Amino acid sequence: MLNPEGKPESAAETAAPAKKHGSDLEIARAAHLRPIRDxxxxxxxxxxxxxxxxxxxxxxxxxxxxxxxxxxxxxxxxxxxxxxxxxxxxxxxxxxxxxxxxxxxxxxxxxxxxxxxxxxxxxxxxxxxxxxxxxxxxxxxxxxxxxGDFHAITAAHNLLAAMLDNHMHWGNAQDIDPRRVAWRRVLDMNDRALRRMVIGLGGPTEGVPREDGFDITVASEVMAIFCLAKNFDDLHERLGAMVIGYRRDKSPVYARDIEAPGAMSVLLQQxxxxxxxxxxxxxxxxxxxxxxxxxxxxxxxxxxxxxxxxxxxxxxxxxxxxxxxxxxxxxxxxxxxxxxxxxxxxxxxxxxxxxxxxxxxxxxxxxxxxxxxxxxxxxxxxxxxxxxxxxxxxxxxxxxxxxxxxxxxxxxxxxxxxxxxxxxxxxxxxxxxxxxxxxxxxxxxxxxGETTSRFAPLYSEELSVEDKIRKIASELYRAGDVVLSDAARAEIRRLTKLGYGNLPVCMAKTQYSFSSDPALRGAPEGHTLEVREVRLSAGAGFIVVVCGSIMTMPGLPKVPAANAMYVNENGQIENLS
Structure with missing residues (x-):
């Protein structure tokens, strides 16, 4: 955008508040915002x-x-x-x-x-x-x-969870095995107490008792689909393709099988x-x-x-x-x-x-x-x-x-x-x-520079799931070995048999190290990457590989930032930065 003199507008010429350093919040409050239409x-x-x-x-x-x-x-x-x-x-x-x-x-x-x-x-x-x-x-x-986007995603995810449990309560026409439900609930908050729980207690009118748990909303497959879908039709189709559990014959049950994607799309439309x-x-x-x-x-x-x-x-x-x-x-x-x-x-x-x-x-x-x-x-x-x-x-x-x-x-x-x-x-x-x-x-x-970018992904989708993991671990993390738990190996075999072996992998790993050990800083080499668990995100189009002790529902630190937050006498939020 040009100013009246024909020059590009910039902070120095138009918008930035006078340079007086304060907290991020103080600087933001001093900003001269324009109407969003401008x-x-x-x-x-x-x-x-x-x-x-x-x-x-x-x-x-x-x-x-x-x-x-x-x-x-x-x-x-x-x-x-x-x-x-x-x-x-x-x-x-x-x-x-x-x-x-x-x-x-x-x-x-x-x-x-x-x-x-x-x-x-x-x-x-x-x-x-x-x-x-x-x-x-x-x-x-x-x-x-x-x-309200995150609230919509949280609601859509949990609507599916409610519809799944409701389906099992009212006759279970899809013959879903309660021991093989793959759809956890989510909440956009750190809360370690919700990681593992038993739901449906209290008798026949309270649902089907089973083990369940919560992830944080940002780890939800609905969030991943929301972020990867190209248009609304693609969003709806991907929601239907999510695997939410398995029948007693071990065949997958999709969200579309319990007629959930339509209502989920309603919540996500805006x-x-x-x-x-x-x-x-x-x-x-x-x-x-x-x-x-x-x-x-x-x-x-x-x-x-x-x-x-x-x-x-x-x-x-x-x-x-x-x-x-x-x-x-x-x-x-x-x-x-x-x-x-x-x-x-x-x-x-x-x-x-x-x-x-x-x-x-x-x-x-x-x-x-x-x-x-x-x-x-x-x-x-x-x-x-x-x-x-x-x-x-x-x-x-x-x-x-x-x-x-x-x-x-x-x-x-x-x-x-x-x-x-x-x-x-x-x-x-x-x-x-x-x-x-x-x-x-x-x-x-x-x-x-028209010829400078020669972008290409690191690996081919034709590689096996385990080879994709090893490719990332050896070339990017410089791991000397990858050790998969028995459960992870079994799940990889099962997902490959179901036809999901060509999906890319999404590594769930500590952010603090190239390894799966957050204490190893710098550029460690020759370490062992431990793969604890593998999860399918069929609608999103990838396989989540859980490494080390990483959790998909974080906990709060000993002194959380929430301790210092409040609304002051002028109705302003303090310490949110």
Whole structure:
């Protein structure tokens, strides 16, 4: 969008609040938000195609998404990161900062990120709307109930659970074996007490007694389908293809067998349309869908990504946690299934996180330690090596903290140069788009290079399930061996016999290490990857491989973030960030 003088609008010229650093919440509250119709107009979306949720949030209508399907795609840019640490990396902040930077230099850009889950918001991680002067707003609304998408997904998932139990109660025409029900319930909150339970107690009128449990909503197969479906018909078909249990003869029972997809679609209809918001600099951002990358596939919806690609020249998106998780699934699951062709990638690192990978305790991260940075840089190097396997050109973005020294930052730049990769020190947290101009210019050059991206998934779908697991474990995790439990081996054999052996695998693994042991930081090699369990997500189109002690229903930490939250005397939420 051009200002009256014919120059691209930017934070420095139009929208950013005066630079006075405070908390993310204080910065967000000081933002000058524009009506959502004006933000949509930057993408030439007509007002009649926008369904507003208040003044600053809107959904793009389905009829308009169908209308633009034949337009050419813009360039897709992935933002991923090193292995996360408690020190922080700022992947979402980089995604927003880079998108703002591209808009600042005149590149028509939209951002695509995931919706935050209430579990980590009230647990340990906090909000997921970016930080500093690289945020999407209204931050509080986005971090809480937003447009109700997660509630719709939770309701649709649990409606299926209720219909399944109701079917068994009223005669069980499908002859479902209560011991082989595969459909758990979900809740968008961390609650370890719900992991395992017995339901249906109390006599004949209270249902069929059986073992059950809850996952967090972001691990739901309905969430995965919501994020991978290309259109509403595809969503409905995928919902029907979900395997919810097995008959006494061990044949699979699908959601369509108990006539559930229609009602589930009713609950998901409005939620399925992408959400449009804005950055602090009034640039357009789609926030839609939100599977975790450690227990699910970790990417925003295909629908939002495809809409953004039709409406802008460049699209910056992120994939959860480190590149061994989110980026791998972005390439091997999302891009493969949706026919997406990424043009460039950015790997996010921080000096603080590299120090932790180099053996420094969190309490000592403020002290200069160039040697620890160099020691921890092997983790960054491993992610660089891994991303190259997918054929996508990349750069490194260093999120600068106030405690970083010039020597430490230069150590990272020098390390990357030795790996043949350019690294850029970015200050968008403090400076908005002015702090990401340099990396934005280079990313645009990479994305525009017609012959530089030779994207290809890591493995062929024709490989066996076990060979796919071993391929990821050996080439990306550098595992020396993979040990599958007897139950996992048996399930792989059964799923292969049922015809699901050609599906990609979705690794559920700790985000804190390349291994299945969260204590192994840096770049461990020769470790053993332990596969505990295998789960089919037939509607989503992948097989979940559960490694180590990872849980699909997280628990709260000893001191959860919820302890510090409250509504102040002015009706404002405090400590939500």
């Amino acid at each position: 933000v949509a107009a930057r993408l030439d979306v007509p007002e009649e195609a926008l369904y507003p949720f208040g003044h600053h949030i809107g959904k793009i209508e389905d009829w308009y998404l169908q209308q633009i399907e034949d337009r050419p795609d813009g360039k897709l840019i992935l933002v991923t990161a090193i292995t996360p640490t408690p020190a922080g990396e700022g992947k979402t902040t980089m995604t927003i900062g880079l998108g703002d930077g591209l808009n600042r230099i005149g590149a028509r850009t939209a951002m695509c990120i995931r919706e935050p889950s209430l579990g980590p918001c009230f647990g340990m991680k906090g909000g997921a709307a970016g930080g500093g002067y690289a945020q999407v707003v209204p931050m509080e609304t986005i971090n809480l109930h937003f447009t 939620a399925f349309n992408p959400n449009l918001v804005q950055t602090l600099e009034n640039n357009p951002a789609f926030v839609h869908g939100g599977p975790f990358a450690n227990i699910a596939h970790g990417c925003n919806t295909v629908r939002a990504t495809r809409a953004a690609l039709k409406l802008s020249d460049y699209v910056v998106t992120e994939a959860g946690f480190g590149a061994d998780l989110g980026a791998e699934k972005f390439f091997d699951i999302k891009c493969r299934k949706a026919g997406l062709n990424p043009s460039a990638a950015v790997v996010v690192a921080t000096v603080r996180a590299l120090k932790m990978h180099g053996g420094v305790d969190k309490a000592d991260l403020g002290k200069p330690n160039v040697e620890a940075v160099r020691a921890g840089a092997v983790n960054l190097g491993r992610h660089i090596e891994n991303l190259r396997k997918f054929g996508v050109p990349l750069v490194v973005g260093i999120n600068r903290f106030g405690t970083d020294t010039e020597e430490e930052l230069q150590a990272v730049v020098d390390y990357c140069a030795a790996q043949g990769v350019e690294a850029y020190v970015c200050t968008h947290w403090a400076d908005g788009s002015a702090g990401s101009e340099a990396i934005a210019a280079r990313v645009r050059e990479l994305a525009d």
